[in-house]
Amino acid sequence: xxxxxxxxxxxxxxxxxxxxxxxxxxxxxxxxxxxxxxxxxxxxxxxxxxxxxxxxxxxxxxxxxxxxxxxxxxxxxxxxxxxxxxxxxxxxxxxxxxxxxxxxxxxxxxxxxxxxxxxxxxxxxxx
Amino acid sequence: xxxxxxxxxxxxxxxxxxxxxxxxxxxxxxxxxxxxxxxxxxxxxxxxxxxxxxxxxxxxxxxxxxxxxxxxxxxxxxxxxxxxxxxxxxxxxxxxxxxxxxxxxxxxxxxxxxxxxxxxxxxxxxxxxxxxxxxxxxxxxxxxxxxxxxxxxxxxxxxxxxxxxxxxxxxxxxxxxxxxxxxxxxxxxxxxxxxxxxxxxxxxxxxxxxxxxxxxxxxxxxxxxxxxxxxxxxxxxxxxxxxxxxxxxxxxxxxxxxxxxxxxxxxxxxxxxxxxxxxxxxxxxxxxxxxxxxxxxxxxxxxxxxxxxxxxxxxxxxxxxxxxxx
Numbered sequence: 259x260x261x262x263x264x265x266x267x268x269x270x271x272x273x274x275x276x277x278x279x280x281x282x283x284x285x286x287x288x289x290x291x292x293x294x295x296x297x298x299x300x301x302x303x304x305x306x307x308x309x310x311x312x313x314x315x316x317x318x319x320x321x322x323x324x325x326x327x328x329x330x331x332x333x334x335x336x337x338x339x340x341x342x343x344x345x346x347x348x349x350x351x352x353x354x355x356x357x358x359x360x361x362x363x364x365x366x367x368x369x370x371x372x373x374x375x376x377x378x379x380x381x382x383x384x385x
Numbered sequence: 386x387x388x389x390x391x392x393x394x395x396x397x398x399x400x401x402x403x404x405x406x407x408x409x410x411x412x413x414x415x416x417x418x419x420x421x422x423x424x425x426x427x428x429x430x431x432x433x434x435x436x437x438x439x440x441x442x443x444x445x446x447x448x449x450x451x452x453x454x455x456x457x458x459x460x461x462x463x464x465x466x467x468x469x470x471x472x473x474x475x476x477x478x479x480x481x482x483x484x485x486x487x488x489x490x491x492x493x494x495x496x497x498x499x500x501x502x503x504x505x506x507x508x509x510x511x512x513x514x515x516x517x518x519x520x521x522x523x524x525x526x527x528x529x530x531x532x533x534x535x536x537x538x539x540x541x542x543x544x545x546x547x548x549x550x551x552x553x554x555x556x557x558x559x560x561x562x563x564x565x566x567x568x569x570x571x572x573x574x575x576x577x578x579x580x581x582x583x584x585x586x587x588x589x590x591x592x593x594x595x596x597x598x599x600x601x602x603x604x605x606x607x608x609x610x611x612x613x614x615x616x617x618x619x620x621x622x623x624x625x626x627x628x629x630x631x632x633x634x635x636x637x638x639x640x641x642x643x644x645x646x647x648x649x650x651x652x653x654x655x656x657x658x659x660x661x662x663x664x665x666x667x668x669x670x671x672x673x674x675x676x677x678x679x680x681x682x683x684x685x686x687x688x689x690x691x692x693x694x695x696x697x698x699x700x701x702x703x704x705x706x707x708x709x710x711x
Contacts, residue, residue, distance in 0.1 A: 278487050279484065279487060282480055282483050282484060282487065283480075286476065286477070286480045289476050290473065290476065293469065293472055293473065293476070296706070296710060297465055297466075297469040297710075299710075300449070300464075300465055300709070300710045301449075301464060301465060308607070308608070315608075318710075318711045321706050321710045321711050322706065322711070324706075325702055325703060325705075325706040328702050329699055329702055329703070332479065332695055332698060332699050332702065333695075333699065335483075336479055336480075336482075336483045336691075336695045336698075337691075337692055337695045337696070337699075342407070342408070342409065343407050343408050343409075345406070345407055346407040346408070346409055346414075346417070349407075349417075350417055350420075350421055353421055353425075354421060354424055354425070354428075357425060357428070358424075358425075358428045358432075361428060361429070361432050362428075362432050362435065365432050365433070365435065365436045366432075366435055366436065366439050368436070369435070369436040369437070369438075369439035369440040370439050370442075372440045373439060373440050373441070373442055373443075376440075377443075
């Protein structure tokens, strides 16, 4: 059974655990720390991070990146993708990694365009 | 032919799921494919939310001001603390689930039972918290007026700089009006419960108290809501057509109508996933107790349900980010 032999190293081998249970607790601590950082940033909203990058606030980029980091560890260690064969890994991850950014990209670009049209257009929609 | 027959893991079962090319059983593989498709469904919802938000980028409600409640802390402004707590509860129940899966691999029935129970409790707390969050959202706090064009006008007290509730500053006028009911009016017309104050009462109260100004939906460059001056407010309030208290699918006091629609739809869909996850977990929990998997020789069912449960947690991580943080 594949599940019997778990890969016990996270952070690219930087941190190795002795057993699977230990790894689970380790990942929990990591996820908690990330969530705490997110919530703290969300409450404080530092002025330095309110600059804009690619038409979105830097703070929002940080939130999204931290979310993806969290998602990675949930999928890799809680859902045991780390222990699956590379074929299964790719079958699961690739469709999502390709389709989700694609859909987000085209719809957000379109929404941005609609915003511009409403903002600069001659029709008053905000009456 | 002989080569393939030998390659199958369980002799004679290669057409009944005995062949495991991915080293994962049929059931686990199908759970994974379900999760992939469900992930794309949630993607569709969240991206649609992003679409509406980018379309109304300069007038979207600020989440910190909407979700400010914490149990037993009445009137205290506590943005996001509660939802952060919910996130921790869900992550923790994910951990107990993965511990149950791990105990299952070692055939430790008592441990699996205990961890499954904790998972069920965590899930139930989460669903309950979400219900409470919905209740606060639906009930509303300050109330607002809506203009003909569907814009929300909120009120700010210039003395304190804080939001003013319409129920407090409205002045009663003598015009009794009861909720229209099917039995005593035109039978094909109905209305939901009346707001606690009428538009005329709000108008009168607003005119009487000179320290009140209107806060519009629009955001300035710093991402704060634009507050009008007293003179501008007196002009603006004449556009108001209806009193809005709380939120429903048609209008909400927090701002853009789509905000409440997406909130109800996406957190509702996620909450339904959590709810069905809890139900499935309970079923598995009892199966573990009666020893179904002990007799079967493996606890793979716990693993499959675990995959679903982690997925629900995974989706919440994204919902949390896009609804509460960003």
